[in-house]
Structure formats: structure tokens, C-alpha cells
Amino acid sequence: MHQRIAIFVATLATGLMIATPAYVHPHVFAEARLDITINPDGTVQKLGHVWRFDDLFSSTVLVEFDKNGDLKLDEKELTDLANTINASISEFDYFQTVTLDNKKVVMAPPEHLIADFQNNQLLIIFESKPKQPLKLGKVASFGVYDPTFYTAIDYVNDSDIHVTGLPANCKSKVVRPNPDEALAANQATLTDSFFNDPSGTNMSKIFATKLEIDCPAKG
Template sequence: MPRSEDCLTRRMALAAVAAALLPSPANAHPHVFAEARLEVTVAPDGTVEKLAHVWRFDDVFSSTVLMEFDKNGDLKLDQSELDTLGQTISDSIAEYKYFQTVLSDGKEVAMAKPAHLVADFPDNQLLIMFESKPEKPMKLHHKASFGIYDPTFYTAIDYLNDSDMHITGVPKGCTAKVVRPNPDEAIAANQATLTDAFFNDPTGTDMSKIFATRLEVTCSQN
């Protein structure tokens, strides 16, 4: 019997197997769904302090998690089981940078590994919470964006409402808005950089970020 940790890793990380069978990103179907919230906190000097993430997973995936991690069979997850679950998820998505995409003037910002990822199970739904911060000081300058996407197309994590993406401490001269790309427009705008490999296997290119909902901050300072 495979370990539950291995099963969860396959469910969350081996999406390439499913996506490779599909001809285009439009036909790539995620297997896990989650509603997300994001809170970006900016310090008084204009540097990004932290990103606080909350993900609530769908009923089907939550039920699967319960069956695999409920070691004592009491149909609930005690703290020890939740700790194991949280560590398993953290290990599974670490190689995918915790599904985060943070850009500053179009360049990717390296994010430090979250100190702790917390798993909870309120109302029989899996809830994941963690905080992250840039590895180096990131000052809001010109344009920055923050979001979540799964490069494997296996997990669909999105923000149902614009209010689910929030930023506090926006510096003077900066404005924030939620951007929800139209897939057709996103492909057209990035046609020059989307190779045949992307259309044949989107999981191998890490370009699915162009379809991801993002919180975009634009500053007028030079």
C-alpha cells in the first residue's frame, strides 16, 4: 500500500501526467479546486512585509484527504494528523514555489520558504494557511503583481471575489487593482513567447501564470 503522503504528493504535484494527455491549456482540466484569499502587507517604507495566504479546498479533495490522514478512523483529523498533513502539503508544493507568483517590474521575485504551513479542517473542508515574504527587500516601484497559480494545471486555485485579494499599507502614489486575464486575450498578447511546446504540454513551460488572477500594484514614483 502506498503511504498517504505519497498519494497526496501525486494528487497535488503530478499534474503533468493528466495535462500531457490534453492538446491545449483550454482543455487542461484541474482535478483539485480551492478558493483563495490573499493579504499583502506593505511596511511604511514601501517594502513588502509579507503575503498571507488562505486556501479552502473543495469537498471531494477534502474527503480524500480525510480518508488518507485519519489514522485512528474517528472521521476527523486531530492535531497530530493535521500536523502531518500540513508538512506533507508543504513538502509537496515547495518545488513549485508554493504556487506563488510575485513580480516586480516584470521580473520574478524570489520568495523565502514559509516558516510554517498550517492545515485545518473546519466544516469538513481542508483549509491551508501560510505566510511568506521576499528573500530580499522588495520595494514597490513602478509595477508589481502578486498571485497564485499551479504550473501543472492540476490544482485550480482562484479568488472568487476581488475583495479576496487585499493589500494594506499602499504607499502614496500607488494604486492597486485585481486583474482577471481573459484566456484568449492572454494568449494573443503573449503569442510571441508561447512556443509549440507550451501548446503541446503547458505543464512543461511554467507559462500558465499568464492566465492567473493577480493583484497588480502600479506606482507613479520614478
């Protein structure tokens, strides 16, 4: 049976379960913010991500990385944490889903990933850029999701996704898929392997909240 350690969660937290089909539901929760910056020429300059994790997981991370036992993370401990997270989620494209006309857009790895604690909650902060210039046209979508179903990362409010520099001919909207409708709409492409072990597929993205930017051709 296919097994995988879901994300850095299972690497960091001693005793957490490996995500197998019997346990395919979120174990960790994070509130996200996404800031999309568009250049004057209509290309995407960067995506700015901030993820704030739940109290329980944040406490687990604190205990795991507080090597000197002072109940806080100093600069070196935060750097070690950031490096661990960076190495772990890189294989999942940093949980990003970016498409243009329903085709995947490859994102370059972030130059820096920051781990911090505010109000006893773990924050992950990073910026990413398209690997090749991404010119808005037709429909582009931007969001985050954990393909292993282990972590629920979502935008609590529509305003948590913000666009700077949106061209005048473009419109944006936040899309929050209804799980039942998403399953029904994708029934033809879902296989038994998805229902038996969605963590072994890449289809959890159909449930992801995302921002869609539609830029019809100028007349």
C-alpha cells in the same frame, strides 16, 4: 513523454491520475484569499495566504490522513498533512507568482504552513516574505497559480485580495486575464511544447488572477 505528479494532490490521493498532456485541466479547485502587508517605508512585509479546497478533494485528504479512522484529523494527523503539503509544493514556489517590473521576485519559504479543516473543507494557511527586501516601484504583481494546470486556485471576489499599508502614491487593481486574450498576447513566446503539454512549461501564469500595485515615482 514528460510526466510529473502535479502537486501534493497526486501524492495524497490514491488512484488519482498523473497529469499528462491528455489530462491537462484542473482536477482540484480551491478558493483563495491573499493579504498583502506593506511597511511604512514602502517595502513588502509579508503575504498571507489562505486556500479553501473543494469538498471532493477535502474528503479524499481526510480519508488518506485519518489514520485512526475516527473521521476527523487530530493534531498529529494535521501536522503530518501540513508537512506533506509543505514538502510537495515547495518545489513549485508555493504556487506564488510575485514580480516587480515584470521580473520575478524570489520568496523565502514560509516558516510555518498550517493545515486545518473547517466545515469539512481543507484549509491551507501560510505566510511568506520576499527573500530580499522588496521596495514597491513601477508595477508589482502578486498572485497564485499551479504551473501544472492540475489545481485551479483563484480568488472568487476582488475583495479576496486585500492590501494593508498601501502608500498614498500607489494604486492597486485586480487583473483577471481573459484566456483567449492572454493566448493572443503571448503567442510569440508560446511554443509547441506549451500547447502539447502546458504542465511541462511555466506559462500557465499568464492566466493567473493577480493584484497589480503601481507606484509611480513621486514628482
